[in-house]
Amino acid sequence: MQVYFCDPRSLAARKLRLLGPPGMAPSVVSKFNKVLNEIINEEKLHTRLTAAGVAIHGSTAAEFGAFIVDEYDRCDAVRQSAGIARP
Numbered sequence: 001m002q003v004y005f006c007d008p009r010s011l012a013a014r015k016l017r018l019l020g021p022p023g024m025a026p027s028v029v030s031k032f033n034k035v036l037n038e039i040i041n042e043e044k045l046h047t048r049l050t051a052a053g054v055a056i057h058g059s060t061a062a063e064f065g066a067f068i069v070d071e072y073d074r075c076d077a078v079r080q081s082a083g084i085a086r087p
């Protein structure tokens with residue numbers, strides 16, 4: 001799950017991403033994700049966060065997993081093009 005914190009006065013965005021430990025049972029991941037998405041979409045909280053400049057975006061575990069893979073590949077391509085050895 002991801003929550004974006006965007007400051008309208010800045011070009012920078014900060015993101016909050018929640019990860020569980022490796023090997024977490026899919027049923028636990030699903031329940032955790034469902035509850036977190038319900039929380040961030042609760043009307044009163046959503047209104048307060050939006051008023052503070054927070055852009056809220058919940059995701060599924062599969063979407064977040066795909067994002068992580070894409071980011072790893074993107075960063076690895078930069079590493080390779082710079083000639084930096086993998087640690």
